[in-house]
Amino acid sequence: AALPILRAARPTAVNLMWALDRMQRRIAEGADAAALEGEAQAIQDEDLAANRHMGELGAALLGTDAGVITHCNTGSLATAGYGTALGVIRAGVSAGRIARVFAGETRPWLQGARLTMWELVRDQIPATLVSDSAAAHLMKSGQVQWVIVGADRIAANGDVANKIGTYQLAIVARHHGVKFMVVAPASTVDMSTSSGEHIEIEMRDPDELLAHSGQRTVVEGAVAWNPVFDVTPAGLIDALVTERGVIENPDAARMQALFA
Template identity: 50%
Template sequence: MDTMRWKDGSLILLDQTKLPVKMMYITCTRWNEVRDAIRILAVRGAPAIGVAAAYGMVLAAYELLKNNHTITTSDYIADLQRISKKMDAARPTAVNLHWALSQVMTTVNHMTAATAWEITKVLEKQAIAMQHEDVSINTALSTYGADELLKYTNKPLTILTHCNAGALATAGVGTALGVIRALHKKNRIRMVYADETRPLLQGARLTATELMSDGIPVTLITDNMAAWVMKTKGVDAVIVGADRITGNGDTANKIGTYGVSLLARAHHIPFYVAAPVSTFDLTLKTGTEIPIEERNPDEVRCIGEVAISLKNASVFNPAFDVTPHENIKAIFTELGVLQNPDSYTISKFFKQKEVL
């Protein structure tokens, strides 16, 4: 299942809102169609929406050229900046979206002497490179993660995960599920327990589907079964993805992750986060500064199109929560494993790696 394809000047996105019942693709030829696909979660997962947004900016660039063949470079750049801000507002929590758009606009702002057409072609090459690079990044962090887990045991592992941090959340391979895939290739996965992940059921609809398609042993559980599974099923580790990681290691991920981290801590089970370095937002000191997206109340009032509450029931529907760094044993990145994340270890890690 390809998350996205760039073909003949169009971005073709797998509509993840339809999985697993239907495999349908959305063909985006305009930038606002990409923004809307990000907003409704047709494409989702921090790395995937970053790459999709980069392609959305390419579509925007082509639109500007089509609508005004004589557009000046200054007007073209101003319009791209305006569109970038609108694209960035589609999902406020996932920093990879902002990171990708910043990469695009940095390129644009360094080409003020070029023509709009020349900039557009460079942006297209950049988006394609981002997509390929994401696969390489996920492969690297997955290897680091698998090797780290295998330091502690020689037996096949039982893993619990939450939401979907697989190939469907990225350009390919996945982050948390990438680690699981790497372990499976070494015959070191006994079972994966996948939380269903209410209210949009990404664990049930996406993670279970992905793992089953790869022949990886997976058991689907409801979110409120996680504690009992940890107590009775011999869970060796929890691995999740991330949408934003602050300077002290606090981590935003799909709603419910914080609760899973508390359960893991209570059961003395190591809790790991798998994420590329682009997920770190070192402009924020702690998780209290992360903007938390709140979504349509009907996502909670209904399962699919079936109502499960009164239509006027009051609803609180945050899309994400924040896991404090104290609950995280390590973060797996493409540059290595960041042990016991906190302000000091993260600062030291990035100074050593000379990134960000």
């Protein structure tokens, strides 16, 4: 009975559907509660192993003395553990490849400020919080060599849906010669969606933009537009990292070769 409710919760994020489909197959096979619990544990264990492998693959691309900026939260709070984009940062710091870490605050929910910074401080990784609107100025300064983000859905041509604000980071990165890396498990790839134009973008309550911590901050009568995700075209992505391998400059042919 919970399956349709969960499916409707996040229409943009395809790996939720992947996990629900996997559990549904076990239900159809007659699995009891213990078997379903075992399947859920297997999903968690596989995700953690995939994250650690992606961390190694992504960190190997960074070079040395790299400055990186990330967006939203892609760490242990968003995955089974270690993280996707944040996993690459963890691995890169551990390997001595990363010298500077910046996290965008990620409005309007502030996942970067509230969650990512908490994880980085907990791991004793020196990091600097910046407002989302400071990213272009930061890249112009030369302190950032890589943007590293996660993904909620990756289309068959390599287009990527991720937290709102990702697309503008990719545009700014390309202008300033900064590399752009997407890190996500294969369960995030949706080969049945031909391009990002066909990805449903979840919309949230406009009131989230009109108030802060329950306090109205915008004049009564104002309206707001509040998409949760945007789509970054594959042409702006330098590297797509999954547990199956790395695709540089992803396109439909390279995606087909790895995920057919």
